[in-house]
Amino acid sequence: MSIVIVSTARASSHWVKTLKEKDESLDIQVYPDVKRPEDIEFAISWKHPEGLYQNYPNLKVIASMGAGVNHILKDENLPKNVKVTRIVDEQLTKDMGQFVLLQCLAISRNLFTHLHDQKRKHWEVKRYQTPEQTKVGIMGYGVLGQEAGRALKANGFSVVGYANSSKTVDGIRVYGADEKGQFLKQTQILVCLLPVTPNTQGVLNIQLFKKLQPNAYLVNVARGEHLVEKDLISAIDQGFIKGASLDVFQEEPLPESHPFWNHKDIQITPHIASMTDPESVAKQLLDNYKRMKDGESLINEVNRNKGY
């Protein structure tokens, strides 16, 4: 009975070390050095090669290393009866809320404009907006969206949300799918925290950008698949929106030839809004491993049809 760690984009050594510290008896194999594929029942996975999991005949669970699972579910050759879990980590959630707060403060305080001015030795005092004067719209109101909303509201921002169904969460009005226009037309800073599903891919497009408040700003901290990248450049160049802070991209690392690198109104961070810390999630992964062995129900199992 083995665990396999499959990570083509992130280093595996920390994971092995952290898991072993918690349970020395674990049998851990690291892809691609898998000697006994028939032993593998549990995979800890980040951006695996398509079709890989067909090679492990006794695989029962694929555990994502992070909050997202689209990198697993998009594999059309994923074995049918394998369960998929995601990380719901309190620290991961808090980190995301803080990163969104940082971006919204930076935008309302014109920080990116000032840093751009510095490059050209230009001193220009600009009146800022207070958080109270700034309406942030959060698309996707799950665990991460709610934490971002809480952090923003606690620091004075005016916040609205958007989700499948309308509701009120901690005093924040969340608009439903049939109220999308109402949500967009009041939004000055749009924060995308949607899961990736067939319905949400490409949702950040020029039609949507046109419906926001004038001089709106986009913060995408969900997934690159949500954004039609060429539409963002058109929308900025045509003046529909003012700029964007992007942490995620269609292709990561962002290719050197990509026009985002040099765009003065687009700020790039390398997918660091919220980073899984092996130490803080190892406990959760091992708990599910034990539950699998004991035949118990898993924590944070994903509905493979819904995609979240």
Added chain:
Amino acid sequence: MSIVIVSTARASSHWVKTLKEKDESLDIQVYPDVKRPEDIEFAISWKHPEGLYQNYPNLKVIASMGAGVNHILKDENLPKNVKVTRIVDEQLTKDMGQFVLLQCLAISRNLFTHLHDQKRKHWEVKRYQTPEQTKVGIMGYGVLGQEAGRALKANGFSVVGYANSSKTVDGIRVYGADEKGQFLKQTQILVCLLPVTPNTQGVLNIQLFKKLQPNAYLVNVARGEHLVEKDLISAIDQGFIKGASLDVFQEEPLPESHPFWNHKDIQITPHIASMTDPESVAKQLLDNYKRMKDGESLINEVNRNKGY
């Protein structure tokens, strides 16, 4: 009986308009177009020409347009019996707290490094520090320092303070003048919110930088006079500190030839951490004007000897 508005660095028209809206009967003169200097009893002042106030024989009060008063007190020819007031504005205080929070989040989340990486098309995932792992030391623990401490603590940062005398404010340990070494040696992000006095000028110097935690970061949102500017560059170049976010400078606007503009580890904003909004402070100024006329004690009067 007249008010004079003296502002060599900020536009006066907004002030006249806002004050007149509150009280149409006010007689307001705008420097340098002062027709009847003997009528002037109350000055609303920002960076006046040295010696100017000797020309107004009946002047009773000089009210600073902002939180700082050093621009008034440094005038060696300031009439002896004139009272000096400062603005203590709740919005000004909140704005400062939020700007400090923005800077501390940006530093702990490596935002400036990522934006620098963007310029050279370099994708590098860097592990961030959580606020809980980040110790912020606030020098100067008056109204503004306390608000910064509150905002930082509310968002998870570990905070200590430094003031003349040791105390505990809202659960934050504030070290006294005789405990400076203890305060500095644990500080990772040093936030300067001191008033400008003969004792605090040049306090941010190389000896102080050497006492901070390795890879510390400076945030100066007080006044340019606090920082020995050449020491900052030496301290960064010699590796004593990692970088700085500066909102204030010895000379403002920062001269085009100044080495700060091009320094990759120094972030510049044009004195916008907290900007006086005429609307929100006009009430406070007029209140003091009325108190002066009625012979009552003034609000937020400064001790001219202490300088704050």
